[in-house]
Amino acid sequence: MNAAAFLRMEGITKKYGGTTALKNVSLSAGLGEVHAIVGENGAGKSTLMNILSGAIEPDLGSISLGATTVTIRSPHHANSLGIRAVHQEFSLVPQLTIAENILMGKLPTRGKRHIVIDWPKAYEKARGILAELGFAGIDERTRVFRLSVSQQQVVEIAKALAEKPSVLILDEPSAVLSKEELSLLFALIRRLKAEKTLILYISHRLEEVFEIADRITVLRDGEVIDTVMCDSIDQNDLIRMMVGRSFEEIYPKRTTKIGKEVLTIHNLSREGEFSDIDFSLHRGEVLGMFGLVGSGRTAIARSIFGADPPTSGSIEVDGKVLRLHTPHNAVNTGISLVTEDRKRDGLVLTGTICDNVSLASYPRMSNGIFLNRKLQEKLVEEKIRALALKPQKIKAFVKTLSGGNQQKVILAKWLLCNTKVLILDEPTRGVDIGAKVEIYHLINVLVESGVGVLLISSEMPEVLGMSDRILVMCEGRLVGDISRDKASEERILQLAAGVSREADGLNIALSGITMEGKA
């Protein structure tokens, strides 16, 4: 394989102050290969890819493309060498059209001085690129802010591919894609592979890695643990290589007795989002909720919490009907919501750990309006200690924390206000496996103390590993309520794709996920 290698990174080392982000990392890959890079958050995947795409310079080490050794000076330089990266954070301008975003910096012009933009030609070109990628359905004149997140991802990829790069870096491309879109993306990757493009695929989701990659390089703590052929290893071994932990240790067993009903939902509807939802949640229970993107899972969570009030139906907590559907009332009744996007609507990034943890509990820490700081610090300290949050300084700013620790700050916030019903919407998104295990452990501790947990997730292993009972959503309707012992991955996916009747949809849905746990 090495003989055919097109890209060779050798002895790459990068230090930030005292910490070593990458230590003597070597990686080689050939054209026409899909090479996955896996590892926990902080293992150095992003740093390595940022070096390759010219965003940062390595302290030591060399990079060669084909036969020539190169020094990549800037992202622009990387582009001209044929290296393009699609990052998790989009680089699109929302107010501009799809075409203008795809062709940014290279819009076709007319006239002698090349000042006047040739719009018809630009649209045609953009349409051509989109069609070539298999996304012919999108109007290239649509402004990007009107698109869904997954459509934006498509535009982002189209932008990267507009110049036919020889090396394409995909950094967590699946995070925002639905299963259908993911299968389109995979089809595209296979086509690019056939056209001799080298694809570096970074992902948290090991199922995807197994489906699409030829070889896998595992990073841990800034070092390469190994590079393996995809078919010579199974998922459990891979996880062990990444974290030194097995699958069983990730989802620890619970022996909690399930108690009385704490949350009862009757005929809950919100126009345009979901309708006639009925279910109940018990004390000491983890109720999983699975559904594809757009199935209404998040909308239900937000409705129960009062963030986007329901249009009809009732919500009961401990047998008492909630009259006002506002977050304020929900918090007072003991419902809490950990939202999907913690930076957008979970954290006050300009604030400290203390500010954030206190946010929902100010009435408890004050006599009317004056803050009792001794009490505040005592309460916050208790929770921070209970959650084993690592930089244990309550005056540290949350923007300096890792994703896992930020999530713990949010959990601490809700633990502090004596929650009875905890709604978790994708609680482990963008969190490394180490922190994931800690969050699962926390959920178990909470459940043991009698809290009812509604766990919304699009990660099948998480739903199956954590839940006592599983709700399945499809197109705004609740299509399944299955107990853990009767649930199987196939059954859940069938329901979620709404394919008891349509056989095609099942194939689409299944193509995105390989059979977890059987590996």
Added chain:
Amino acid sequence: MKTTTPLIEKTRWMFKIRSSDIIFIVTFAILFLVSSLLLDTFFTARNLFNISRQIVTNGFISIGMLIVILAGGVDLSVGCTVALCGIMATGLQKMMPTPFAILVALAVGLFIGFINGFFIAQLKLQPFIVTLASMGVIRGATYVFSEVPQSPVDPLFRSLLGGGFIGAVPVAPLIMIVFYFLAWFFLNRTIPGRAITAIGGNKEAVRLAGINVKGHLILAYMLCGFFASAAGIILASRLGIAQPSVGAGFELDAIAAVVIGGGVMTGGSGGAVGTFFGVLALGFIDNLLNQFNVQSYYQQIVKGIIILVAVVSRRKS
């Protein structure tokens, strides 16, 4: 028993100071020293008290501005509020006892803030646009109330507030310092203060924590209106006359003071102590430029550059 390490770091105050603060303090000290050496008239009790009286107007406005900037907004109508409330507190003395006139003027300030806050919080409009519009309305209303300058009827109005002295020490700056302490306390030690600061950081997170975002935003603008009104009353008292044309550009000085003091226009960061020093710095610069007989046009250029330098030095790398 396991021993637990304390989570609250007992940092001494001196370790909380950032390098940008040090630059600020050192620059300030050098400026102070050099001016004292070059000008005999600078470091005199008379001049210092003079400066302290001059900064009171901007000092009061800046407290309010700090609160709305912390909440992620801005208030451009404060300069006009200064004019309207100053002229009302002065003019109304002909019809009612002075304390009532002052109370009416303060109430008007609160009302202006309420209207600004209502449009911004309830109707979700941009603070810049809303307060730009109210700026025009208030200026117009000021001329409707009185086209000509008003002189206070009550001699006490002059001698107690802007013109009052305890010994040689002017009263108004003392009141201002008390209000800065109250603002610090409000922002750091009360629930509404913390809520307003958090709103500037992430409005949605605060809403989802069950806190009333709209109410707190309206409160922030009401406080801003209140402080602008107080500034107007004290200014009229100090000058002994209230002009309907006063206050143009005051909003910019207040924004500058907040930003020089470490405030950030996107909200969530900044504080009363920093703003106080921002006000002080601007006051000294004004005074020095006057003492060195710099023409007023050049003064504006110098001030603009100083604001830029201050902000650049606070820039995060």
